[in-house]
Amino acid sequence: MPTIPTIFDTSEPGRIAGVQTPKAGDLTGLPAEALRVSKPVLPEVSELQTVRHFTKLSQQNFSIDGNFYPLGSCTMKYNPRGAHRAASQPGFLSRHPLTPAFASQGLLKCFWDLQETLKTVTGMEEVSLVPMAGAQGELAGGLMIRAYHEDCGDFDRDEILVPTAAHGTNPATATMCGFKTREIKVAADGDVDIEDLKRLVGPKTAGIMLTNPSTCAVFERRILDIADIVHDAGGLLYYDGANLNAILGKVCPGDMGFDVLHLNLHKTFATPHGGGGPGAGPVAVNSLLQPYLPIPMVGKLNDEYIWLDENYFPLTIGKLSAFMGNAGILIRALAYALMLGREGMVRVAEFATLNANYLAAELSKAGFQLAYPTRRATHEFLITLNREARDLDVRALDFAKRLLDFDMHAPTTYFPLLVPECFLIEPTETETKAVLDEFVCAMSKIREEAQEDSDIVKQAPHNQVVRRLDEVRAARVLDLTWSAD
Amino acid sequence: MLQSIGVANIDELFDEIPDSVPVANFRSIEHSLTEMEMMQRLSERAREDELSLCFLGAGSYDHHIPAAVWDLATRGEFLTAYTPYQAEASQGTLQLLYEFQTMMASLASLDVANASLYDGGSGLGEAILMAVRSNRSAHSRKIVIGGAVNPFYVKTANTLVRNQGIELVQVPHDNGLFDPLQCDVDDPSAVVVQQPNFYGLLENVDAISNWAAERKALLIAVVNPLTLAVLKPPGEWGASGADISCGDGQPLGVPMASGGPSFGFLCSKMKHVRQMPGRIVGRTLDANGDVGYTLTLQAREQHIRRAKATSNICTNQGLLVTAATIYMSIMGVAGLRHTASRCHENTNYLVAQLEATGRAQRAFSSPYFHECVIRCAGNVDALTKTMISDHGILAGYPLGDIDPTLEDCLLLCATERRTREEIDLFVELFSRILKES
Ligand SMILES: Cc1ncc(COP(=O)(O)O)c(C=O)c1O
Numbered sequence: 001m002p003t004i005p006t007i008f009d010t011s012e013p014g015r016i017a018g019v020q021t022p023k024a025g026d027l028t029g030l031p032a033e034a035l036r037v038s039k040p041v042l043p044e045v046s047e048l049q050t051v052r053h054f055t056k057l058s059q060q061n062f063s064i065d066g067n068f069y070p071l072g073s074c075t076m077k078y079n080p081r082g083a084h085r086a087a088s089q090p091g092f093l094s095r096h097p098l099t100p101a102f103a104s105q106g107l108l109k110c111f112w113d114l115q116e117t118l119k120t121v122t123g124m125e126e127v128s129l130v131p132m133a134g135a136q137g138e139l140a141g142g143l144m145i146r147a148y149h150e151d152c153g154d155f156d157r158d159e160i161l162v163p164t165a166a167h168g169t170n171p172a173t174a175t176m177c178g179f180k181t182r183e184i185k186v187a188a189d190g191d192v193d194i195e196d197l198k199r200l201v202g203p204k205t206a207g208i209m210l211t212n213p214s215t216c217a218v219f220e221r222r223i224l225d226i227a228d229i230v231h232d233a234g235g236l237l238y239y240d241g242a243n244l245n246a247i248l249g250k251v252c253p254g255d256m257g258f259d260v261l262h263l264n265l266h267k268t269f270a271t272p273h274g275g276g277g278p279g280a281g282p283v284a285v286n287s288l289l290q291p292y293l294p295i296p297m298v299g300k301l302n303d304e305y306i307w308l309d310e311n312y313f314p315l316t317i318g319k320l321s322a323f324m325g326n327a328g329i330l331i332r333a334l335a336y337a338l339m340l341g342r343e344g345m346v347r348v349a350e351f352a353t354l355n356a357n358y359l360a361a362e363l364s365k366a367g368f369q370l371a372y373p374t375r376r377a378t379h380e381f382l383i384t385l386n387r388e389a390r391d392l393d394v395r396a397l398d399f400a401k402r403l404l405d406f407d408m409h410a411p412t413t414y415f416p417l418l419v420p421e422c423f424l425i426e427p428t429e430t431e432t433k434a435v436l437d438e439f440v441c442a443m444s445k446i447r448e449e450a451q452e453d454s455d456i457v458k459q460a461p462h463n464q465v466v467r468r469l470d471e472v473r474a475a476r477v478l479d480l481t482w483s484a485d
Numbered sequence: 486m487l488q489s490i491g492v493a494n495i496d497e498l499f500d501e502i503p504d505s506v507p508v509a510n511f512r513s514i515e516h517s518l519t520e521m522e523m524m525q526r527l528s529e530r531a532r533e534d535e536l537s538l539c540f541l542g543a544g545s546y547d548h549h550i551p552a553a554v555w556d557l558a559t560r561g562e563f564l565t566a567y568t569p570y571q572a573e574a575s576q577g578t579l580q581l582l583y584e585f586q587t588m589m590a591s592l593a594s595l596d597v598a599n600a601s602l603y604d605g606g607s608g609l610g611e612a613i614l615m616a617v618r619s620n621r622s623a624h625s626r627k628i629v630i631g632g633a634v635n636p637f638y639v640k641t642a643n644t645l646v647r648n649q650g651i652e653l654v655q656v657p658h659d660n661g662l663f664d665p666l667q668c669d670v671d672d673p674s675a676v677v678v679q680q681p682n683f684y685g686l687l688e689n690v691d692a693i694s695n696w697a698a699e700r701k702a703l704l705i706a707v708v709n710p711l712t713l714a715v716l717k718p719p720g721e722w723g724a725s726g727a728d729i730s731c732g733d734g735q736p737l738g739v740p741m742a743s744g745g746p747s748f749g750f751l752c753s754k755m756k757h758v759r760q761m762p763g764r765i766v767g768r769t770l771d772a773n774g775d776v777g778y779t780l781t782l783q784a785r786e787q788h789i790r791r792a793k794a795t796s797n798i799c800t801n802q803g804l805l806v807t808a809a810t811i812y813m814s815i816m817g818v819a820g821l822r823h824t825a826s827r828c829h830e831n832t833n834y835l836v837a838q839l840e841a842t843g844r845a846q847r848a849f850s851s852p853y854f855h856e857c858v859i860r861c862a863g864n865v866d867a868l869t870k871t872m873i874s875d876h877g878i879l880a881g882y883p884l885g886d887i888d889p890t891l892e893d894c895l896l897l898c899a900t901e902r903r904t905r906e907e908i909d910l911f912v913e914l915f916s917r918i919l920k921e922s
Contacts, residue, residue, distance in 0.1 A: 003775055017817065033717070034854075042818045042821070062566060066562060090531065094535070096879055099541075099879060103874075106530030133800040173797040175793070221502075251502055251507070276600065277746075277802045318640060318644035319644055320606075341516045376501050433486060461574075464574065466775060468772045469779045470771065470772075478767060480768075481597065
């Protein structure tokens with residue numbers, strides 16, 4: 001397939017989409033020094049040229065709609081079109097964010113319902129829907145933990161503990177909250193090293209951030225002990241909800257000792273990921289942290305839904321966005337929750353876990369090395385291609401690129417860093433057994449290829465729109481915008 | 486499948502969860518609905534909130550969106566892809582982002598743009614953090630917020646930056662404008678100014694830019710991207726131009742949708758690029774020497790740099806950027822210019838007609854663009870309520886909420902979508918309601 005010229009390359013001076021151009025307005029009276037004289041570089045193309053260009057570009061993407069996409073930690077399950085349609089109705093799409101609550105009862109009712117649902121799902125006391133992605137939920141959580149300690153007169157707690165395997169957003173968030181990060185070792189079986197935790201925890205501990213199932217894709221079995229250790233030292237527990245899909249309807253983070261958490265609605269609640277976003281990362285807390293929740297939330301006064309702002313929550317950590325977060329994503333998540341219902345939600349964790357354990361078992365039988373062979377897979381699992389790297393000189397990266405030629409998106413690679421040459425594989429509950437079997441076949445085939453002629457794998461992909469890209473060059477010879485020459 | 490795994494039933498797969506953790510109780514969650522039933526319920530709620538006319542702006546604007554924009558943006562290949570980690574399988578999204586970066590940087594007349602932040606408010610917070618990291622010569626961690634910067638943005642930014650010892654110093658507006666001479670911080674790390682400002686007024690951006698440069702402060706320009714087709718872009722302000730520009734991309738083909746999802750954009754001079762938060766796409770070559778696109782400068786980001794990253798942002802607002810890129814392609818310079826100027830003319834007409842009723846008057850006398858503050862002879866809260874309840878009209882933003890000196894004032898705008906008839910109707914109702922109150 002040929003590469004597609006940029007839309008600027010197809011521009012011709014003066015060409016416009018006339019039907020999209022309103023009559024020019026009068027600018028007389030504006031001060032000359034405030035006006036633009038330079039001409040910005042925007043495409044000069046017809047509407048058809050635009051439509052064709054972006055249609056072609058879209059065809060160069062892998063997506064859930066088109067491909068198996070077992071990207072670990074990202075929960076790439078089917079995104080129901082009905083949820084998208086529900087949120088795209090004019091009453092929702094054309095609502096101005098500053099419309100008063102009395103004229104927004106339909107929307108507020110949706111937010112109320114979602115808050116209530118998420119309280120049940122998490123087993124927590126109170127929910128704020130405003131954070132716009134997981135990382136912003138983490139920030140909100142960190143700030144609440146900080147506010148709580150400061151209100152207790154505890155100003156020395158400036159350390160956040162995270163396992164070495166934690167997602168990068170955890171330590172990055174700690175920094176944004178003004179904390180220092182201290183990393184706890186992970187034991188050989190994938191659980192947090194309790195002795196190391198005991199060594200690190202203390203009067204400087206503000207809290208700990210954990211994912212459960214962990215980023216090693218196993219259930220943190222001693223979670224209640226960890227909770228006791230951290231609580232006894234005066235710290236709080238943060239739950240990174242990226243992996244909630246694994247336990248939905250089975251157990252609640254609120255029953256595992258967590259004080260605060262976020263959910264990734266673009267993972268567990270199937271809102272589309274849009275090639276990088278938007279998401280939504282609601283936070284849930286127990287009663288300790290309730291006063292600090294980010295605003296606004298939705299409350300009920302008599303029979304009316306109202307916005308709860310700083311007047312109701314004077315200790316709030318504040319606003320996280322100009323208006324109400326990613327409102328449209330919240331509606332999609334509610335639609336998904338309504339369609340799943342009570343019985344569907346339990347099936348999510350069950351079938352996600354069944355699919356992952358089946359795929360792990362089949363890959364293991366096919367001779368691939370599970371990172372934690374004595375452990376159950378959760379909704380995802382880790383394999384290490386260390387042996388293949390050593391014996392065949394093909395790395396996880398090479399396997400990943402070659403999988404694309406089999407029309408499958410690669411799993412997450414090289415995360416967590418502590419497992420060498422790893423794949424984090426999350427098939428999700430919406431895939432059939434046949435698709436999982438195809439994946440095992442593809443992996444085995446790639447290994448065979450590597451045994452015969454490793455170059456086939458090392459130089460993959462072969463059938464994509466581009467061959468392997470030179471990332472080093474991209475960072476060294478910065479080309480971040482198009483220009484005519 | 487169970488046989489292959491070697492278990493008797495699905496429950497066994499959860500046997501590593503300790504028994505001491507109680508089983509979840511979902512009894513309070515309803516039984517499942519079919520898609521049809523879900524749609525019926527949510528349609529009813531959506532209809533309940535429908536209004537007919539919008540004269541409200543204040544950071545979110547009722548613009549026309551060409552039909553093709555969302556038809557294309559919601560193709561499954563854009564809608565259901567993840568962040569483009571596997572570049573070779575994501576060339577569509579990556580090339581689109583490269584084109585977006587080009588368009589945004591050029592609109593702002595700056596060198597680079599990132600692939601988006603969450604929204605305008607959090608984007609300002611990130612811009613401030615970026616400026617503080619980048620301005621190594623600064624002695625203070627004080628940020629001057631000049632006059633009428635969007636108050637929702639300032640509140641949001643404050644949540645994001647105050648934990649890192651950064652202080653936002655708000656300089657009150659003088660007749661609606663930022664006057665640097667009234668600022669008593671003389672060593673700010675950065676200065677934030679909005680053009681047009683929250684009240685729609687045109688700031689003297691050249692003088693402000695020079696004032697900031699003399700103090701070795703970085704200048705952060707908060708802008709409405711649509712207006713950049715008409716107004717002097719941040720990169721051309723004063724002798725050296727703004728360093729960083731940010732704002733909300735909603736006017737570029739994104740529905741108001743209760744304020745989100747839209748997207749925050751961030752542009753800067755090249756010398757600050759290594760302090761930029763968020764994803765950035767670069768053009769490079771593949772193994773055959775052909776052109777391709779990939780995420781780049783990733784050593785700034787959380788997945789590599791962890792606690793030392795420029796930000797914790799991971800998921801951004803990709804789909805909205807997709808829509809905005811398609812929007813800008815269809816509209817081109819002429820489309821954006823005409824849309825912006827039409828908004829201005831419509832708002833001008835609205836203001837003139839309101840003044841002609843004798844019940845309203847501009848609150849500030851200096852030039853404005855696209856949006857305007859009106860002082861009303863009467864109770865604005867009652868007016869806006871009646872307008873909604875009786876006529877389904879959003880009659881502007883009552884400014885008393887954010888500035889007690891503007892208690893009888895409304896912030897109004899009439900976008901390109903408003904017809905003369907609609908504006909005339911609004912003016913007539915405005916006059917009648919105020920007379921009766
Ligand atoms: C374990 C984990 N934590 C946090 C995040 C961050 O979430 P988001 O991308 O929604 O900001 C992710 C997502 O990639 C994740 O996998």
